[in-house]
Structures are given as structure tokens and as C-alpha cells.
Amino acid sequence: MKWRSVELRLLFFHGLLLLVLGGLFSALTIQAFGYFEDEIVRRDLGARADEVWAIGGSILDDPAQLRELLDRRFSPGGENRFIRISVNGSVLYQSAAPADESFDPRDVPLPRAATGMRHVKSLDLLTKVFRADDGRAILIESGQSGRLAEAIRGNLISALLVGLPVMLLAAGVGGYILIRQAWAPLGVMIRAAEAITFNDPHNRLPLSGAGNRLEVLGQALNRMLDRLDSAYQHASRFSADAAHELRTPLSIIRGELEFIAREPGLSSEVRASLASCLDEAVRLGEMAENLLTLSRMDSVWGKHEHARVNLLELAQETLAQLSLLAEEKNVRLHDPQGHAVFVSGDRGRLKQVLVNLIDNAIKYTPEGGHVRVALAVHAARARLTVKDTGVGIPADQLDDIFRRFYRISTGRGITGSGLGLSIARSICQAHGGTLMGRSEGGGGSSFSVELPAER
Ligand code: ADP
Numbered sequence: 001m002k003w004r005s006v007e008l009r010l011l012f013f014h015g016l017l018l019l020v021l022g023g024l025f026s027a028l029t030i031q032a033f034g035y036f037e038d039e040i041v042r043r044d045l046g047a048r049a050d051e052v053w054a055i056g057g058s059i060l061d062d063p064a065q066l067r068e069l070l071d072r073r074f075s076p077g078g079e080n081r082f083i084r085i086s087v088n089g090s091v092l093y094q095s096a097a098p099a100d101e102s103f104d105p106r107d108v109p110l111p112r113a114a115t116g117m118r119h120v121k122s123l124d125l126l127t128k129v130f131r132a133d134d135g136r137a138i139l140i141e142s143g144q145s146g147r148l149a150e151a152i153r154g155n156l157i158s159a160l161l162v163g164l165p166v167m168l169l170a171a172g173v174g175g176y177i178l179i180r181q182a183w184a185p186l187g188v189m190i191r192a193a194e195a196i197t198f199n200d201p202h203n204r205l206p207l208s209g210a211g212n213r214l215e216v217l218g219q220a221l222n223r224m225l226d227r228l229d230s231a232y233q234h235a236s237r238f239s240a241d242a243a244h245e246l247r248t249p250l251s252i253i254r255g256e257l258e259f260i261a262r263e264p265g266l267s268s269e270v271r272a273s274l275a276s277c278l279d280e281a282v283r284l285g286e287m288a289e290n291l292l293t294l295s296r297m298d299s300v301w302g303k304h305e306h307a308r309v310n311l312l313e314l315a316q317e318t319l320a321q322l323s324l325l326a327e328e329k330n331v332r333l334h335d336p337q338g339h340a341v342f343v344s345g346d347r348g349r350l351k352q353v354l355v356n357l358i359d360n361a362i363k364y365t366p367e368g369g370h371v372r373v374a375l376a377v378h379a380a381r382a383r384l385t386v387k388d389t390g391v392g393i394p395a396d397q398l399d400d401i402f403r404r405f406y407r408i409s410t411g412r413g414i415t416g417s418g419l420g421l422s423i424a425r426s427i428c429q430a431h432g433g434t435l436m437g438r439s440e441g442g443g444g445s446s447f448s449v450e451l452p453a454e455r
Pocket residue numbers: 356360361364388390391392393401402406407408409410415416417418419420421422444445
């Protein structure tokens with residue numbers, strides 16, 4: 001379904017956005033950590049160098065006391081610190097090896113630049129210059145093992161590498177649930193919209209009352225349905241009125257023509273013209289009648305009295321009534337095949353369907369042909385088929401013949417309005433069923449009515 005792919009697309013872009021933002025956030029976090037760590041270390045080392053100068057600046061010439069004081073105050077070994085005091089390349093004091101053995105003080109080269117930070121293996125080092133009373137430039141290097149900070153940075157990176165996918169997964173699942181919840185009312189509306197038919201035109205889309213955009217859309221669609229409903233009713237009332245108005249003058253015309261036709265002494269040409277006019281008047285009368293039926297059906301939206309109808313019995317009755325017509329045309333009507341099949345519906349309307357289908361079958365079947373009616377039940381659907389051995393229907397017009405006024409050009413003497421099948425299909429649909437036409441392989445056609453079967 002389309003909307004599902006919209007859901008997935010939203011989820012995909014949401015995930016992609018989170019991935020990019022999460023990646024950026026992680027990179028910035030690591031960057032910021034490095035920056036602040038450098039700053040803190042620099043400040044710490046600077047303060048320690050100042051302290052070393054404050055303590056040892058005055059006793060530079062007494063190495064024993066210098067060592068004793070600095071070792072006591074800073075315990076560089078235990079604290080993994082590095083302190084070195086040098087003058088012109090000669091070392092006055094250098095701290096012992098750290099307990100964590102992260103560096104060897106003997107491997108740390110003397111600084112090239114007088115001041116600034118440097119990193120020697122895992123040692124962070126700051127060099128500061130102090131001026132002794134005698135004018136000598138004293139270099140104090142203060143350092144500490146960077147192992148702790150490295151470990152913290154490593155842990156931070158691992159936490160982000162694990163946390164990011166977990167966060168993405170959680171956001172994806174959460175996003176999916178949210179999107180589904182947001183779409184749920186749309187699904188309900190789609191199902192309701194699919195269920196709206198001409199049989200229940202007053203049904204409207206359900207509104208959740210949440211007041212969101214979907215609700216607004218539902219309200220707009222409902223208003224549109226109201227307008228369509230009223231336009232449709234207006235149109236069908238108009239054709240009902242027009243058909244009704246046509247009936248009376250048409251029957252007067254027909255009566256008058258019949259009256260004139262009874263006059264003796266009319267020439268054969270006049271008689272032929274009168275017969276033709278009469279045929280047309282009859283056709284117009286039938287058309288008006290059919291139009292009236294159609295518009296009435298539309299206006300009551302197929303809500304008729306529903307009773308239990310035996311389709312077998314209805315078929316037998318209709319076949320008996322049309323047998324004279326078939327005899328006249330020398331078409332053989334066979335007894336219906338199959339068992340009694342029950343449906344719930346309007347008997348009169350269902351009979352109209354059968355009359356139309358069997359009448360058509362007789363009409364479009366040449367002399368010597370056969371018309372067969374069969375009944376069956378398949379998967380709780382009653383099926384009635386009217387099959388003939390007539391002229392058949394071109395495959396490309398099988399749908400068109402159900403359109404109002406659509407007729408395939410037919411032979412002489414075949415009259416009709418092109419409304420019969422359209423009415424029949426409307427009746428079937430109003431009963432929750434279908435009417436389909438088929439062209440038979442060996443010539444002829446068959447029409448199948450399918451209706452919900454009654455147990
Ligand atoms: P009408 O029979 O009044 O013309 P319908 O709506 O009943 O109108 O039928 C529409 C058209 O479908 C007919 O004009 C005819 O060409 C075709 N048709 C209907 N039933 C059959 C049939 N049994 N065999 C062949 N053609 C048919």
C-alpha cells in the first residue's frame with residue numbers, strides 16, 4: 001500500500017537525520033572533550049610550575065634541599081607527575097619514575113622552545129621560564145601522565161559508538177510507533193471512504209475529534225460528500241421529473257397514433273409511416289419508464305423491502321411469462337438448472353433483472369437458438385446465469401453495455417433504450433451483488449448475477 005511506503009520513507013529520513021545529527025553530536029563531543037582536557041591540563045601544569053618556582057626558586061643552589069622539598073610537596077612518583085628544573089641545558093632537579101610507569105623521566109628530552117605545551121609519548125608537558133635573582137633563565141617543566149585522560153577519551157568514544165546505534169534504534173522504534181499512531185485515523189478514514197456507496201450515501205467519514213490536520217481534512221471531505229450528495233439527488237430528481245412529465249404526452253401520442261392507424265382507407269405508405277411512428281412512441285415510452293425506474297432507484301438508494309426470495313422459483317416464473325415471446329421468435333427456453341437458491345431482496349426488482357436478462361437473451365438470439373438459466377451457490381454467493389446462443393458481445397464492449405443508453409448496433413426489428421442492463425446492474429449492486437457479462441466461446445453470451453446467499 002502507498003501510505004505504508006510513506007510511513008517507511010518518513011522513518012528512513014527520520015533515521016537518516018538522527019544518524020547525521022548523532023554523528024555530528026558525537027564528533028563535537030569528542031572535540032570539545034579534547035579541547036577542555038587540554039585547557040584543564042595546561043592550567044594545572046601551569047599552576048604547578050608556579051608552585052615549584054615558589055618553593056624551589058630560592059634554593060636552586062641546594063640540590064639536596066630542593067629534591068627533598070619538591071618530592072615531599074608534589075610526590076611526583078606516586079602521583080605520576082614529572083617535574084624538571086634546568087638552567088642552560090643542565091638539570092638541577094628531575095623527578096623520579098612514576099608509579100604507573102607510563103613514562104621514563106630519563107627519556108624526556110630537554111625543551112627546545114622556552115615555553116608551551118608538548119606531548120612526549122603519553123606525557124603532557126608544560127615548560128615555563130622564570131628569571132632568577134642573578135638573571136639566569138630557569139626552565140621549569142611540569143608534566144603528568146596522559147593515560148587517565150586517554151582512558152577517559154577512549155571510554156567516551158566507546159560509549160558514543162554504542163550509544164548512537166542504541167539511540168537510533170530507540171528513536172526508530174519510537175518514531176515508527178508515533179507515525180503509525182498519527183496515520184491510524186487516516187486508515188480508518190480510507191476504510192470508511194471505501195465503504196461509502198450509493199446505497200448508503202449518508203454515511204460520512206468518521207472524525208476523531210482530535211482537531212488536527214487530519215480532522216480538518218475529514219471535515220472538508222465530508223462537506224464535499226454533502227455537496228456531491230445534494231448535487232446527485234438534484235440530478236436524479238430532475239431526471240425523475242422529466243421522465244414523469246414525458247410519460248403522459250407519450251401515451252397520448254401513442255393512443256392517437258393507434259386511433260389513426262385504425263382508420264380504413266389509409267394508403268400502405270401512410271400505414272408504414274404510422275407503424276414506424278408507433279414503434280418509436282413505444283420505444284420512447286419504455287425509455288421514459290426506465291428512466292423513471294432508474295432515478296427512483298437512485299433516490300431511494302436501493303433501500304427496498306427485503307424478503308427471502310427463491311431465485312429458482314423466480315426464474316421459473318419469469319421463463320414461463322416470457323415463453324410466448326420466445327415461441328414467437330422460435331427460441332427455446334430451457335427449464336432452469338440447479339437447486340433452490342435463496343437471497344434476501346426486493347422480489348419485484350430482482351424479477352426486473354431476470355426479465356431484462358432473459359428478454360435480452362431472446363431478443364439477441366436468432367431463430368432456432370437456445371436460452372438457459374442456471375443457479376448455483378459458491379462461497380456464500382448465489383449465482384444465477386442466463387446463457388444464450390445468440391449474436392454475442394464484442395469483448396471490448398462488455399463493460400460499455402452496462403452504461404446508460406449504450407447499445408450495440410443490432411439487427412432490424414430489435415428495439416430497446418440501452419437502459420435495461422444499467423438498471424439491472426444498479427438493482428444487483430443495491431442488493432450487495434454484481435452483474436457481469438461474458439461472451440461465450442462458441443458464440444452467444446452469458447450474464448451472471450451474484451448476490452449474497454441466504455442460508
Ligand atoms: P437494450 O436491450 O434496451 O438495448 P440493454 O441495456 O438491455 O439495452 O442492453 C444494452 C446492449 O447490450 C444491447 O443494445 C445489446 O447490444 C447488448 N446485449 C444485451 N444483452 C445481450 C445478449 N444477450 N446478447 C447480445 N447482446 C446483448
